[in-house]
Amino acid sequence: MIAIVDYGVGNLFSLTSSLKVLGLAPEVTADPDRLRAAGRIILPGVGAFGDAKAKLDATGLVPVLREESRKKPMLGICLGMQLLFDKGFEYGEHDGLGFIPGVVDSLKPDLNDSSLKVPHMGWNSLSIRRDDPLFKYFRDGEYVYYVHSFYAKSCAGSTLAVSDYGGVAVPGAVRRGSVWGTQFHPEKSGDAGLRLLKAFGEL
Amino acid sequence: MLAKRIIPCLDVKNGRVVKGVNFEGLKDMADPVDMARFYNDSGADELVFYDITASFEGRELFTDVLRRVASEIFIPLTVGGGIRSLDDFDRVLKCGADKVSVNSGAIAAPGIIAQAAKKYGDQCVVLSMDVKRVDGQFRLFAKGGREDTGIDAMDWAVRGVQSGAGEIVLNSIDTDGVKQGFDLEMLDALTGKVDVPVIASGGAGKMEDFGELFTHPGVDAGLAASIFHTKQVDIRELKRWLRGRGVEMRI
Numbered sequence: 405m406i407a408i409v410d411y412g413v414g415n416l417f418s419l420t421s422s423l424k425v426l427g428l429a430p431e432v433t434a435d436p437d438r439l440r441a442a443g444r445i446i447l448p449g450v451g452a453f454g455d456a457k458a459k460l461d462a463t464g465l466v467p468v469l470r471e472e473s474r475k476k477p478m479l480g481i482c483l484g485m486q487l488l489f490d491k492g493f494e495y496g497e498h499d500g501l502g503f504i505p506g507v508v509d510s511l512k513p514d515l516n517d518s519s520l521k522v523p524h525m526g527w528n529s530l531s532i533r534r535d536d537p538l539f540k541y542f543r544d545g546e547y548v549y550y551v552h553s554f555y556a557k558s559c560a561g562s563t564l565a566v567s568d569y570g571g572v573a574v575p576g577a578v579r580r581g582s583v584w585g586t587q588f589h590p591e592k593s594g595d596a597g598l599r600l601l602k603a604f605g606e607l
Numbered sequence: 608m609l610a611k612r613i614i615p616c617l618d619v620k621n622g623r624v625v626k627g628v629n630f631e632g633l634k635d636m637a638d639p640v641d642m643a644r645f646y647n648d649s650g651a652d653e654l655v656f657y658d659i660t661a662s663f664e665g666r667e668l669f670t671d672v673l674r675r676v677a678s679e680i681f682i683p684l685t686v687g688g689g690i691r692s693l694d695d696f697d698r699v700l701k702c703g704a705d706k707v708s709v710n711s712g713a714i715a716a717p718g719i720i721a722q723a724a725k726k727y728g729d730q731c732v733v734l735s736m737d738v739k740r741v742d743g744q745f746r747l748f749a750k751g752g753r754e755d756t757g758i759d760a761m762d763w764a765v766r767g768v769q770s771g772a773g774e775i776v777l778n779s780i781d782t783d784g785v786k787q788g789f790d791l792e793m794l795d796a797l798t799g800k801v802d803v804p805v806i807a808s809g810g811a812g813k814m815e816d817f818g819e820l821f822t823h824p825g826v827d828a829g830l831a832a833s834i835f836h837t838k839q840v841d842i843r844e845l846k847r848w849l850r851g852r853g854v855e856m857r858i
Contacts, residue, residue, distance in 0.1 A: 417703040421678040451728060521802060523730050523773070526609040526827070527652055527857040547610055547857035549683060551730045568608060592705065594647070594682050 406605065407442035409469070410434040411460045413483070414450040422591040422598055428605045436468045444476055444604065445469070449483030453492030453508060453554065456483050457500065466501065473503050477607040478583045482552060485578065485585030494554050504580040506559030511552070515570030523553045528567040530576045530588070536564050537607055538577060538584055541599035548576060548588035548597060555587065610857040611821050611849070612652035612828035613842055614806065615835040617642055618659040619688075622672050624836065625659065642836065643676040650843045652857055654680060655708070655776075655830060658688025659751060670702045677703020685733055691716065696723050700731070708733035708776060711749045714756055717770065724771025729803075734772035736760055738793060739780035745793055752780045761800055768801045775801060776830065778808040786812025789820045789829065798825025806830050814845050821854045 406423055408416060410432045423430035430446075431438060439445055447469070449456050460466060472478065480488045489500045492508040500508070512522045527547040532539055550567065556575045566573040567588075578585045584604065590597035617624050617639050624642050643654055656676060677684055686699040687708030696707050707727075713720055713734065724732045737748040738760040745760040764775055777797050779790030789810045798805050804827040807820055811831035820829050834840045850856040 415700055415703075415705070417677060417701065418681065418705070421703065422681050425679075425681075519802075521804060521827075524609070525730055525773070525804065526612060528609050529857075570608075591681060592683050598681055 405429045405431050405438075405442050406444045406446060407439050408432045408446045408448060409439070409460075409465065409484075411456075411463045411465070413456045413459055414448045416448060418589075419446070419448055419481070419591045422601060423605075426598060426602050426605060428601070434463050434465065436465060439465065439468050439472055442472075442476070444607070445472055445478045447478065447480040447484035447487065449481065449487060450551075451483060453483065453486055453494040453500075454496060454498040457487055457492070457498050460487065469501065470503070473583050474581070476582060477604065478503075479604050480583070480585040481591070482587060482589055485587055486552075486554065486556065488578075488583060488585050489556055489559065492554065503583045504559060504562050504578055504585065506556050506562065506578075508554050509557050511555045511569070511572065511574070514572050516572075517570045520570040523551055524555075524569050524574065525551045527593075528569065528574075528576075528588075530565050530567050532565045534564050536577075536579060538564065538579070538600060538603050540603040540606070542596060542603070546596040548586075548590070548593040550574075550576075550588045552587060556585075608855055609827075610652070610855045611826075612806075613650075613817070613846060613856075614653045614655055614828050614830040615642075615646045615651050615842070616655040616657060616808070616830050616832045618657050618832055619672070620659055639672055640675050640679070643680050646835070646842070647680045647682060649841070650846055650858070651682065652828070653683040653685065655685045655687065656704075657686070657708070670698060673699060673702040673704065687733070687735055690719075692719065693722055693726060696727060696731075700727065706731050706733050706774070708735040710735040710737065711751075713767065714747070714749045714758070717766070720767055720770040720772050724773070729771045729773035732772050733774045733776060734764065734767040735776040735778065736764060737778050737780055740793075745796060748780060752783075761796055764797055765800055768803050772803065774804045774806065776806045776808055779810060782810030783808075784833070785810055786834070788812065788816040791819065791823060794820075794823060794826055798823065804828065811840075814840055814848050817845060817849060818852055818854070821849065
């Protein structure tokens with residue numbers, strides 16, 4: 405069973421549908437015992453960093469997630485990935501979960517072309533920097549679907565793959581120990597995304 | 608860098624895919640779930656699922672059809688037609704839509720754009736516009752292209768983006784269904800005024816029309832219906848052809 409953390413953030417329809425198609429038995433839950441019983445945990449999320457972190461804190465699940473993150477594969481998706489880092493600077497400064505060293509900051513000021521649109525929204529090619537079991541079924545350079553305005557920085561040690569946007573190597577996939585994160589939405593990235601989720605299900 | 612997007616549009620009436628010429632003479636095409644599966648497998652970058660009659664006859668979207676499409680389609684899905692309130696947003700998002708497009712509903716009550724952007728984020732709100740030349744002006748039309756609002760379409764787009772629309776679909780009534788190419792003049796007028804992604808709609812008849820479209824750098828995506836539904840243009844072939852001409856494409 406893959407537990408999808410339910411903390412009132414984001415639309416889980418596509419994520420649960422894609423895991424079902426892969427036969428991975430998703431369960432949307434906020435129950436600590438179900439998170440402990442799960443073989444894997446996915447932390448989803450859309451919206452703003454501070455608001456989402458406050459909602460996650462309010463569930464009381466953070467200590468459980470910290471403990472389970474050392475025992476089993478965990479995957480943060482989009483804002484769920486951003487929350488894995490130490491800090492986020494969206495509408496103020498907020499503490500993240502600190503599972504992966506790094507910070508989450510605004511993309512716009514770092515782009516080399518001010519005419520580029522933010523959010524970074526659409527299909528971008530993902531270049532693998534470090535091979536990983538997550539890419540077992542994924543080909544280097546395949547396209548994945550992004551929607552975000554903030555991105556992970558100061559996380560070179562954990563970056564697995566990047567997408568170029570306006571001269572910025574946006575970390576698309578990161579890993580530290582048994583904790584993975586994708587800035588893009590694998591559940592919206594067509595067949596390539598499904599293959600990543602399939603590999604996550606086999607970790 | 609981001610790939611340009613090719614987007615088939617599924618205009619739906621009574622649970623079936625239809626596509627008219629200049630919005631008249633609707634002709635039945637196929638089952639939306641079959642069509643969506645076909646497009647998902649053939650390389651479409653996104654799908655637009657639109658209840659073409661909703662604003663006219665006040666029909667609610669068939670949410671069960673939407674749910675079935677969304678549970679099989681793992682590419683971004685935009686849903687529109689009859690969206691008038693936050694409840695409408697909520698209803699289609701819960702059925703698996705990623706973005707919601709507003710058209711007549713925003714003309715009747717412009718506040719919905721800001722409300723929805725605040726609640727779901729700018730990236731979720733697509734402003735869809737039906738535009739036609741009237742007296743030398745790009746004029747905004749409502750109700751599936753049937754009603755001249757008297758509003759300047761470019762002003763409307765700017766106001767929409769200021770309110771929080773994260774993307775614009777520009778459908779030219781002048782070129783829709785004519786298959787002689789996209790309305791590049793109208794598109795250029797728009798892309799010079801807004802800094803959100805612009806999706807071109809109306810007029811695609813052949814691969815070369817997309818080739819010409821993407822020489823206009825402000826355009827992010829090309830949307831079409833009948834030429835894809837009738838397999839007159841094959842999406843996979845189109846994308847390979849465009850990539851060969853230097854347009855970044857997800858293959």
